[in-house]
C-alpha cells in the first residue's frame with residue numbers, strides 16, 4: 693500500500709506551531725496580524741473555502757476581517773476597497789477570493805493589492821521573484837504550491853533529479869509548482885489540455901502533481917509503479933461526494949505515496965496561507 697501523505701495531520705502540527713509564535717507575540721505586546729478577505733458574490737465553493745480560512749485564523753489567533761460584496765459591485769468600488777485596505781496599518785494581509793464575476797478584470801485586481809500584503813502571493817512582484825529564485829525567502833509564495841512542497845519535505849520525498857509531471861498550467865498552482873520543483877533540481881514537464889500523448893508522459897513521471905479540475909482524470913493505466921501522486925483537485929460529484937483529479941482507488945496499488953482528497957493538499961493550502969499572514973517576507 694502507498695504511504696498516505698496526510699495534509700490534515702501536518703497542517704494541524706504547523707498551525708499549532710504558528711499559534712505558539714503568535715501567543716508569544718501577544719505576550720511581547722507586538723501587533724497581532726490580521727487578514728482581510730474579500731468575497732464578491734455568493735459562490736458556494738468560495739464560501740466553503742473562506743470558512744476554512746476563517747477557522748484557521750481563529751485557531752492561531754489572527755484577526756479575520758471578512759468583506760462580503762454584492763455580485764454586481766463595480767470594478768472601481770472593489771479597487772477603492774483594496775486601496776483603502778492597502779493603506780490601513782492594522783491590516784497586514786489581503787486576499788481576494790477567486791473566481792471573480794466576469795465583469796471584473798481579475799488580473800487588474802490582483803495588481804492593486806500591495807505586494808507586501810499579498811496573502812495569496814499572486815501579485816506579479818511575488819510571481820516574478822518566484823520565477824527568478826523560488827528558493828529565496830524574499831517573496832510571498834502562492835499557498836497551494838508552498839503547501840505541497842512542505843508536505844513532500846515532511847514525508848522526506850526527494851525531488852532533486854526526479855521527473856515531475858505537472859498537469860495544469862494555472863497561475864495559482866501549475867506554473868508556480870513547476871518553478872518550485874525546478875528550483876529544487878527536478879526535471880519538470882508541464883502538461884495541459886492541448887498536450888498530445890499525455891499518458892506517455894505521465895508514465896515517465898516520478899512525481900505527478902494533478903491540478904486540472906477534472907474528477908478522477910488520472911487512472912492507473914497512466915502511471916508507472918512507484919510514482920508519487922499529489923492531487924490538487926477538489927471536485928464535487930453528482931452524489932455530493934468530493935473527489936480529486938486522481939482516481940485514488942485505481943491508482944493506489946501502483947503509487948508509492950499519494951495525497952487523499954479531502955485531507956491532503958487542501959489543509960496544506962490553509963497552512964501556507966497562515967504562514968504568509970504571519971511571516972514578514
Ligand code: GUN
Pocket residue numbers: 787788789790791812835836864
Ligand atoms: N480560488 C481557488 N483557489 C484560490 C486561492 O488559493 N486563493 C484565492 N484567493 N482564491 C482561490
